[in-house]
Amino acid sequence: MLGATGALAGCTGGGPSSPSPAPSTPASPDAALLVRVRAGEQELVAAYEAALAAYPALHTRLAPALAHHRKHLVALSPATTGSGTTPTPSAPPAPPASAARVLARLRQAESRRSEELLGELASAGAPLRTLLASVAAAEAAHAALLEADA
Amino acid sequence: MTPSPPTAAEEPLQRALAGEHAAVWAYAALAALLPADRSPEALEALAAHRQARDAVEDLLRTRAIVPVAAEPAYASPPAPPAVAADRVEKRLAAAYAFVLSAAAEPEDVGLAAEQLRACAVRAALWTGATAAFPGLPGRG
Numbered sequence: 154m155l156g157a158t159g160a161l162a163g164c165t166g167g168g169p170s171s172p173s174p175a176p177s178t179p180a181s182p183d184a185a186l187l188v189r190v191r192a193g194e195q196e197l198v199a200a201y202e203a204a205l206a207a208y209p210a211l212h213t214r215l216a217p218a219l220a221h222h223r224k225h226l227v228a229l230s231p232a233t234t235g236s237g238t239t240p241t242p243s244a245p246p247a248p249p250a251s252a253a254r255v256l257a258r259l260r261q262a263e264s265r266r267s268e269e270l271l272g273e274l275a276s277a278g279a280p281l282r283t284l285l286a287s288v289a290a291a292e293a294a295h296a297a298l299l300e301a302d303a
Numbered sequence: 304m305t306p307s308p309p310t311a312a313e314e315p316l317q318r319a320l321a322g323e324h325a326a327v328w329a330y331a332a333l334a335a336l337l338p339a340d341r342s343p344e345a346l347e348a349l350a351a352h353r354q355a356r357d358a359v360e361d362l363l364r365t366r367a368i369v370p371v372a373a374e375p376a377y378a379s380p381p382a383p384p385a386v387a388a389d390r391v392e393k394r395l396a397a398a399y400a401f402v403l404s405a406a407a408e409p410e411d412v413g414l415a416a417e418q419l420r421a422c423a424v425r426a427a428l429w430t431g432a433t434a435a436f437p438g439l440p441g442r443g
Contacts (some may be wrong), residue, residue: 183328217432217433220435221433221435224435224436225435228436228442233318238369267420271416271417273419274412274413274416275409275412275413279403279404279405279406280404282403282412282416283400283403283404283438283439284436284439285308285401285421286400286403286415286416286419286420286438287400287436287437287438287439287442288436289416289420289425290396290416290419290420290422290423290437290438291423291434291435291436291437292428293420293424293425294422294423294427294437295433297424297427297428298427298428298431298432298433301428301431
């Protein structure tokens with residue numbers, strides 16, 4: 154119905170010419186936004202991976218959300234969106250000392266990312282903002298599930 | 304007052320409004336069907352959808368567009384109730400994603416994004432799971 158996948162490639166403008174000259178000067182507002190959004194998603198992936206490494210027993214609860222965040226990264230990747238560079242994520246913080254704290258921290262991270270994404274929508278082109286709003290919705294749903302299971 | 308010509312944003316908003324009418328009807332029916340321990344959730348969702356319905360209607364009226372009315376009746380929600388609620392929320396999430404793809408006004412974007420998120424959260428709480436891309440079923 155939405156054709157968002159194909160349309161995304163067109164949202165960054167510029168066509169086939171002039172790739173972005175440097176990571177610090179992205180080619181368009183959407184490209185700069187994508188770099189920020191990807192960095193946030195990579196932090197979430199890293200947080201989930203660290204949590205699972207420390208608490209393998211949480212696999213059943215955390216694996217679906219981790220898989221979603223990896224899909225988000227693919228959808229937001231330069232290959233998919235045709236622009237931008239992939240930032241190097243900073244090392245995630247060491248996981249907290251109990252599984253309950255791990256879950257609480259992930260829930261907070263999901264809620265925060267969801268809010269941040271909604272705050273970015275006003276500056277995004279239509280195809281990208283639909284994708285970002287969907288990602289924000291998934292993150293709020295993850296947070297709700299983490300809270301409901303607590 | 305002269306009605307404005309239809310815009311690309313009008314049809315998605317009307318579809319979302321039609322979805323809210325259906326959601327209000329479905330949750331009113333579900334609240335009566337559900338066991339006592341889950342009927343508060345249906346009533347909470349009912350209140351949220353009434354609020355969203357009113358917000359979309361207001362948005363249309365400020366543009367001199369006549370909001371679509373509720374149908375006189377809807378098909379009975381399927382059993383089990385969580386499946387019915389999930390179906391309602393997923394259809395509305397897709398309707399709000401459609402609004403987002405066509406919106407020209409920041410207030411449409413804000414409203415649709417908030418409602419898409421609220422639909423995804425309710426669907427997750429009814430079913431215990433969420434999609435990777437709520438409102439965009441084609442993305443899996």
